[in-house]
Amino acid sequence: MNFEPNFDLEDEDEDLFYWSNIGLDLFIHAANEKGYTGLSEKYNWESLNDLERYVLNENIIHTSSGDEDAIWQFTACYIYLGKVINRKYKTNWIVVEDGTAHSGMFAIDKLLEKKPELYIVPRDVIVSLILRRIPEGLKTYIENWVKDEEEDFSWLDEMTDDET
DSSP: OOOOOOOOOSOHHHHHHHIIIIIHHHHHHHHHHTTOTTOOTTOOGGGHHHHHHHHHHTTOOOSOOSOHHHHHHHHHHHHHHHHHHHHHHTOEEEEOOSSSTTTTSEEEEOOOSSOTTOOBOHHHHHHHHHHHOOTTHHHHHHHHHHHHHHSOOHHHHHHHHHHO
């Protein structure tokens, strides 16, 4: 499947913008032709079932194999996932600049009201799906991540303060 958009930009933010508008349309069309008809420009939550099937059945890889088509397919999968998360949780894309291993990567911010500094990296979620075959599925994985991160652990801080 060759759906690589024909553009060459130096600015990563612009690359993401163009990918969102050009590359994903091509990706969705190609995936629909292969029977993954749940993928659509609506980026609805239920479409993650087909995205998951696509990643697992089409043997999407996450390494730099030198195969441009494979790189574009992997990129389309994580950007599609990010757009679905954005739509469901009303979040935004950011480029991580926190000095961690995620620096320079695209992430979704403000996912959690109680901890707005936390973000999720859709690329890492797709890598986890590829490597571990996330048994609970993409939707449950993300829902659990949001639920777990929103838990109130302030009691733990209070216990630590009492011990000092």
